[in-house]
Amino acid sequence: MxxxxxxxxxxxxxxxxxxxxxxxxxxxxxxxxxxxxxxxxxxxDTGSTEAGTGGTPGGTADGGKVLAKVADIPEGGGKVVGDVVITQPVKGEFKAFSAKCTHQGCAVGSVADNVIVCPCHDSRFDASDGSVKGGPAPRPLPPTAVRQEGDSIVLA
Missing domain, CATH: 1.20.5 (Single alpha-helices involved in coiled-coils or other helix-helix interfaces)
Incomplete structure (x- = not known):
C-alpha cells in the first residue's frame, strides 16, 4: 500500500x-x-382542574388550586391529576405526592390497594407516605402539600 x-x-x-x-x-x-x-x-396546563369543581375556577377563595373533588378519590386508591397523585389511604385522610416516578421520571399511572404504580418499570410506592414498596425506584415520591376544603382537595 x-x-x-x-x-x-x-x-x-x-x-x-x-x-x-x-x-x-x-x-x-x-x-x-x-x-x-x-x-x-x-x-x-391552563390552570383549570380536571375534577370539574365548583366555586372559583381553578382555585379557592384563599388562592389554593383545586385539584379534585373528595368524592373522586376512593379510599385505598387515588387519582393522578396533572403532576400530582392524590391518595386516600384511610377514610378522610388525603395525601399527595409528585406523580413523577423517581426511577426514570415516568408519570405514575394508578393507585389501588394503597399502592401507587408506575407503568413504565413497575415501581410501586406506598399511598400513605410515598415510600418505595418495590421495583427499581431508588427514592420515595416527594410529598405535595394538600388540604381538604369543603368537598375539594386543594394545594396547600
Whole structure:
C-alpha cells in the first residue's frame, strides 16, 4: 500500500449502538415536554382542574388550586391529576405526592390497594407516605402539600 492510501476503517457495533441510542434518547427527552407541558397529550396546563369543581375556577377563595373533588378519590386508591397523585389511604385522610416516578421520571399511572404504580418499570410506592414498596425506584415520591376544603382537595 502506498503512503497516500489508507486501509478502510471498521466501526465497532458498540459505537454504532451508542450513537443510535444517544440520538434516540435526545428524541425521547424532547418528546417528554417541559415548561409545564405534560407528557403525552401535548396540551399545556391552563390552570383549570380536571375534577370539574365548583366555586372559583381553578382555585379557592384563599388562592389554593383545586385539584379534585373528595368524592373522586376512593379510599385505598387515588387519582393522578396533572403532576400530582392524590391518595386516600384511610377514610378522610388525603395525601399527595409528585406523580413523577423517581426511577426514570415516568408519570405514575394508578393507585389501588394503597399502592401507587408506575407503568413504565413497575415501581410501586406506598399511598400513605410515598415510600418505595418495590421495583427499581431508588427514592420515595416527594410529598405535595394538600388540604381538604369543603368537598375539594386543594394545594396547600
Amino acid at each position: 502506498s503512503g497516500s492510501q489508507r486501509e478502510p476503517r471498521t466501526v465497532c457495533r458498540r459505537t454504532v449502538v451508542t450513537a443510535v441510542g444517544g440520538a434516540g434518547l435526545a428524541v425521547a427527552l424532547t418528546a417528554c415536554g417541559s415548561d409545564g407541558e405534560p407528557s403525552g397529550n401535548g396540551k399545556k
